[in-house]
Amino acid sequence: MKIIIFFISCLFTQNTPFFSGDMAFQFLLEQCEIGPRYPGSEGHLKTKKYFEDYLITKSHKLEIMDEKIKHPYKDFQLELTNYMARFYPERENRIMFMAHWDTREIADKDPIKENRNLPILGANDGASGIAILMVLADMLTKNSLYNIGVDLLFLDGEDMGQSGDINGFGLGTLEFTKNMPLPLPRYAICLDMVADKEPSFPMELFSLKQAPELVYIVWDIANDLGYHQFKREIGQAVYDDHRVLYLNSGIPSIDIIDFEYPNADTNYWHTLSDIPENCSKNTLEMVGNVVTTLIFMEDNQ
Numbered sequence: 193m194k195i196i197i198f199f200i201s202c203l204f205t206q207n208t209p210f211f212s213g214d215m216a217f218q219f220l221l222e223q224c225e226i227g228p229r230y231p232g233s234e235g236h237l238k239t240k241k242y243f244e245d246y247l248i249t250k251s252h253k254l255e256i257m258d259e260k261i262k263h264p265y266k267d268f269q270l271e272l273t274n275y276m277a278r279f280y281p282e283r284e285n286r287i288m289f290m291a292h293w294d295t296r297e298i299a300d301k302d303p304i305k306e307n308r309n310l311p312i313l314g315a316n317d318g319a320s321g322i323a324i325l326m327v328l329a330d331m332l333t334k335n336s337l338y339n340i341g342v343d344l345l346f347l348d349g350e351d352m353g354q355s356g357d358i359n360g361f362g363l364g365t366l367e368f369t370k371n372m373p374l375p376l377p378r379y380a381i382c383l384d385m386v387a388d389k390e391p392s393f394p395m396e397l398f399s400l401k402q403a404p405e406l407v408y409i410v411w412d413i414a415n416d417l418g419y420h421q422f423k424r425e426i427g428q429a430v431y432d433d434h435r436v437l438y439l440n441s442g443i444p445s446i447d448i449i450d451f452e453y454p455n456a457d458t459n460y461w462h463t464l465s466d467i468p469e470n471c472s473k474n475t476l477e478m479v480g481n482v483v484t485t486l487i488f489m490e491d492n493q
């Protein structure tokens with residue numbers, strides 16, 4: 193009898209799969225081994241091949257969205273490519289996770305002046321959020337969902353802006369909002385800079401304005417899992433893909449971002465120090481477990 197009850201309960205309740213930080217870190221390394229991945233670079237082209245090879249078998253439907261845009265500051269055209277790995281693409285009840293895959297062409301915040309025209313490797317600013325999406329893609333091809341659909345959006349052209357000019361940032365997201373695959377998600381969660389060795393995730397300010405209930409749901413999940421690095425305090429406003437998506441589509445969108453990389457005293461953001469050695473698989477695992485728990489919680493509701 194016990195065996196039968198156990199079997200029946202297995203049929204109707206799903207366990208949340210474990211999110212592997214080791215696997216995510218491997219994906220972070222693979223992206224960085226390609227080199228800088230800014231639009232127009234050789235690494236950008238190689239990364240496109242890398243995603244296409246991976247995502248074609250790790251999605252129920254893969255949308256490849258090529259867009260030609262004018263460079264925001266130079267007089268030539270560029271090709272940006274967004275990828276959307278869709279799971280259960282026909283389901284109306286769906287949620288979306290997104291991250292940017294392009295890296296910054298200039299290390300304009302580097303402490304050494306001679307470095308400021310060199311491209312960054314983008315281990316944390318670029319590869320980290322994508323690494324989590326790649327593990328989720330693997331997980332969702334191996335584990336069924338019964339009620340919701342999930343979209344994983346790999347965004348290009350996030351980091352082309354000049355310091356102080358918000359209009360040069362989030363260009364891939366802007367293109368995405370002009371032609372979004374249907375059905376649209378109920379909400380979107382952006383993952384950016386999610387591999388810091390000294391993790392600290394305050395509640396980002398635009399997120400609290402755009403989708404406060406969702407912020408509290410995500411931070412509650414994190415705290416319940418014992419991740420008190422998800423702090424119940426208001427962080428600074430970060431103009432990121434979640435902001436561009438919300439302003440141009442109205443989709444409630446939040447950002448999970450650790451903007452102090454590694455801490456308030458030292459800054460690796462937009463410097464040549466944004467490298468795998470300054471990233472942690474444990475932090476990837478923390479953020480990955482939070483979003484995995486959310487996905488399977490939504491599916492069980």
Ligand SMILES: [Zn+2]
Pocket residue numbers: 296317351462
């Ligand atoms: Zn950046």
